[in-house]
Amino acid sequence: MPRALPAPPPWLAHALRAQRGPVPWSAVTRGALAAGPLLLAAVLSGRTSLGVVAAIAAMLAGINDRPGSRRVSVKRLGAPALAGAAGLLVGTYAGESLGAVPLTVLLTGLGLIAGGMSAVGPVASSSGTHLLVGAAVGAGMGLPEAGWQRALAFLAGAGWLLTLRLALPTPGSLTGDFRFDGERDAVAGVYEAVADLLDAVGTDAAADRRAALSASLDHAQDALAGPRLRRHASSAAERRLHAQYAAALPLAEAATALAWAGQAIDERAAEGPRRLAAAVRDNSGTGPLPAPRRSGPALRALDDALLRAAEAFDRGEDEPRRPPARRRGARDLARAAFGSGGREYGLRVALCFGASAAIAQALHHTHWYGNHQHWYWLPVTAVFLVKPDLGPLASRVLCRAAGTVLGALVFAGFAAVLPRPEGLIALVAVGGALIPVATRHFAAQTAVVTVLVLALVMVGGEPQASAGRIGETLLACAIVLIVGHLPMPGKRGGGVRARLAAAAGAAHAYLGHVLSESGDRTERWALRREAYRTLAEARTAIAVSAAELSALARHTEGTDHIAAVLERLADTTTACAVHLDDSGHLTPRHARQLGDLLKELERGEKRLGLPRHRPTTLRDAENTVHVAK
Secondary structure, eight states: OOOOOOOOOOOHHHHHOOOOOOOHHHHHHHTTTTHHHHHHHHHHHHHHHHHHHHHHHHHHHHHHHOOOOOHHHHHHHHOOOOOOHHHHHHHHHHHSOOOHHHHHHHHHHHHHHHHHHHHTTTHHHHHHHHHHHHHHHHSEEEEEEEEHHHHHHHHHHHHHHHHHHHHHTTTTOOOOGGHHHHHHHHHHHHHHHHHHHHHHTTTTTTHHHHHHHHHHHHHHHHHTTTTSSSSSSHHHHHHHHHHHHHHHHHHHHHHHHHHHHTOOOOGGGHHHHHHHHHHHHHHHOOOOOOOOOOHHHHHHHHHHHHHHHHHHHHOOOOSSSOOOOOOOOOHHHHHHHHHHHHHHHHHHHHHHHHHHHHHHHHHHHHTTTOOOOOOOHHHHHHHHHHHHHGOOOHHHHHHHOOOHHHHHHHHHHHHHHHOTTTHHHHHHHHHHHHHEEEEHHHHHHHHHHHHHHHHHHHTTOOOOOHHHHHHHHHHHHHHHHHHHOOOOOSOHHHHHHHHHHHHHHHHHHHHHHHHTTSHHHHHHHHHHHHHHHHHHHHHHHHHHHTTTTHHGGGGGHHHHHHHHHHHHHHHHHHHHHHHHHHHHHHOHHHHHHHHHHHHHHHHHHHHHOOOOOOOOHHHHHHHEEEEEE
16 A cells, blocks of 8 residues: 655645635625726826825735625724824835934834734734834835825725725625625524534534534624624614524524533424524524424523524514624733733734844845835735734745745736736736635735735836845745744743633633523623633634744643633533523532533643633532532
């Protein structure tokens, strides 16, 4: 028999892995209508340089144009656009008035701020990236317009794509009010995930299905809780979706309790949630739902939840309902930005951005660029490379280098044959359309962005620069690799430990509320969502860290075990909540598993040096509920 090939190292496996899914035709359409038409309008009006800035902003916004509700897209696209315009404004005036050394110090300080911001969450991370990209472009791309004009052009470019996102209907999603097709798809996905979990009860696939259900609930919560002018939902269609999401929460709770019990259930149990999912997508009533057997607490909870969901679907929601927003106050955000994870990442971003800006200016002043007047490429490349959102460090470096080489070579071929500027403008439009598909792999995204940016700056008057961009990208890769392995103040792996500590705190808060026998189910479901969401964030950070080179991965060894304990603790807490609702007491199995998990968690936190939370012990449980003997 032929010998099996050895498995590739984790960082290489990550680099070879791409996301799969249907082509997002609506995003492709928006991309085609964004950067290219903006650049064409600017060229025709004689404001080519401002058109280049607007097209760059539209391109960056296109990278953030992901599936979701229109309301969420306002924050997902708008916040980074504002940060990018601010960075462009600061970078432009600083580049005009400061020398190389003070400018480098200023850019390094911006890197420290942006890195700390990035630890708060995905939108803050994107905003921090846009802040630094704008600052580098403003300081390193010499344009005739004043800084405020560039900033307005940047906002106009991003605003144009956001306008397209809000105004254009999604193809194939014209049921009901098309403004809420993103919310409708997200809520339907929750019911489908509940059905998938019920199908997997008693099998090895249950754990993965439960994680998929948690991700669907997070997506729906975000879709419904986007920014709004009014405190409550203002339309009947939106209130109906909020009611349908609320009706899914007890279903998800019951399904999780059934998965925890691990006993196979009737196949009919999943039919009800699937019919509810179809009713959400079709904006219709549910009709009769098959009832599961009421042979246990979790099955009775599932049957009750199905009945309440059917009533909510048929009745709708007459009263305004507050959006199910995630509860994170200013203190939580500050703790994330200035905690160990934010400080570690902020220092690395500051060093990478500052060093790349200093080297880029030195090369520029020594005329390494030849006739080129711009030096922004090196620091901008470093900004994207230093982001852990895009995978392990070695994987990011490999994908960035390969994507840049491919994109530069492709552009060199097009530049030799395309007419100017009309051919290059068409290339920009095609590149904008390809971005939503290319974001599934960092190398593909890099290749498309490289072609698009080189075409933009060539329309703006810069000569062909493919060879120089390849050299600068390889230099940025070296800088980020070196800085990524430098020792930092404090304990390494701070970002992973911070997220794991947040997940542990949320799990304890959830368990404490359940054992208090509070009748506030809305609070319980909110705490449950926070426990599972923080756990998913910790799992993602742990997976990225485990795929790093061994010199970096060793700093977070053992964290995956703590995450697994927290996951079992959250599932057990959910099973306890369902059983307490049904009978008012815990079984010996519940009590035994809670005690074992809390002890194991306490040992793990001590071993890894995580912040110690006040443990919720069985004595606390015995003081509030009767533990069956």
